[in-house]
Amino acid sequence: MWSVIVSLVMLLVFIYVCFGTYIVTYSAFTLGLLLLAQVLRHRGGSLSDGSDRAVLITGCDSGFGHQLAKTLDSMGFMVFAGCLCSNGHGAQTLAKEGSQRLRVLQLDVTKDEDVRLAKALVEANLPEKGLWAVVNNAGITDWGETEWNSIKDYQKIIDTNLFGSIRTSVAFLPLVRAAKGRMVFVSSIFAFFHCLNMGAYSISKRGLEAFADCLRVELSSFDVKVSIIQPGNFGPATNIRSKKTTQEIWDKLDDEHKVIFNRSYIECANTYFQSMCNAGSKNSHMVIDSMVHALTAPNPKVRYLLVSFKENIFFSVFPYLPTVVKDAVFSLSPIYHKRKVMLYS
Known part of the structure; x- marks a missing residue:
């Protein structure tokens, strides 16, 4: 429940920065109703x-x-x-x-x-x-x-x-x-x-x-x-x-894509993906x-x-962000910087 409250507060801050006080008042009322629905949803017995x-x-x-x-x-x-x-x-x-x-x-x-x-x-x-x-x-x-x-x-x-x-x-x-x-x-x-x-x-x-x-x-x-x-x-x-191994990915690509996506980048992407998977719960x-x-x-x-609690704040707000902001979020990832350098070098 606390994660929901924090997420709603973060969303209101974002709305205030982008749209001003009037929209915040309206949004606060709407989100208050949503929070009340969330509380009521958890009341009562269960099967x-x-x-x-x-x-x-x-x-x-x-x-x-x-x-x-x-x-x-x-x-x-x-x-x-x-x-x-x-x-x-x-x-x-x-x-x-x-x-x-x-x-x-x-x-x-x-x-x-x-x-x-x-x-x-x-x-x-x-x-x-x-x-x-x-x-x-x-x-x-x-x-x-x-x-x-x-x-x-x-x-x-x-x-x-x-x-x-x-x-x-x-x-x-x-x-x-x-x-x-x-x-x-x-x-x-x-x-x-x-x-x-x-x-x-x-x-x-x-x-x-x-x-x-x-x-x-x-x-x-x-x-x-x-x-x-x-x-x-x-x-x-x-x-x-x-x-997948880097070789398996490489073997699937035709000659044109092997030029665009070089083997070094595929190795880097594969290592990054596997490390992210291993970091999961x-x-x-x-x-x-x-x-x-x-x-x-x-x-x-x-x-x-x-x-996780920390991720909940981000993922609860993310769907409501403007597309330009969503796309900008990915530029913070190190793999995107490496990708741009490796594919255009």
Whole structure:
């Protein structure tokens, strides 16, 4: 709550500097209402007992999905844990350590047949109160400058992160609507933070949030709540990081791009990216707790921004900054200075 208050104060200071006293007064009133809504949202009880309610989670092989499946299972929910590899280590661990309520499903969200079979299995095994929620967690990441990625690279990440969530959501919506339950989407700060080398991933997550926003407005008529999870850098806590060697990147480039993006720069960019990933949080409790809140709170948030306290101030204000200021922020990063020198030297 304090992070929200600090973020609002910072935003008011920014508005005052740019627009003056009148706008600040109006903005303060508006933001006051938002803060009051934030407080009211956290009041009331929660759905602590998941008995007779089912939740479908995609991407349970590892990372957030794997941990959430275990958490919800311990809370009494019937968990349908969708795994890309139902015979893999992650799926076998869930089957071994979970209760009898936990069911592991073969679910590649990019395949219509997998989704169809998963829905049939879920429908045949629903508890009394039905399918309470779907957590669209399955996702992959990739990194590289816009010109380094092929159309196939873009198609692969979008088919999983965006179309995979759409495919799963549309299939299971009738069941969630009948239960007046929840739809949860795992996005990222990169849905609105357009930094260097994350273009393909940002495209997929920005599209995902657009879909979730549209769905939230439509489903409000049916008392179904939609939440978006926006994790920051949790690379060490998950297996979503994409590791590439400089040679692998270099081999994908044609002769023209090898001239523009020299090998030295690619090595530098690769080192920087991996170091940034390694600097991320190793503990995913913040994400899991927010997912549980989205599934059990009487009034869940629309968006859960999950970053450190210091980062929360920055990322809460960032979407409201003028584009010229947003772009200027990136000039503060050392990799941008190195990039300009190395590519034009």
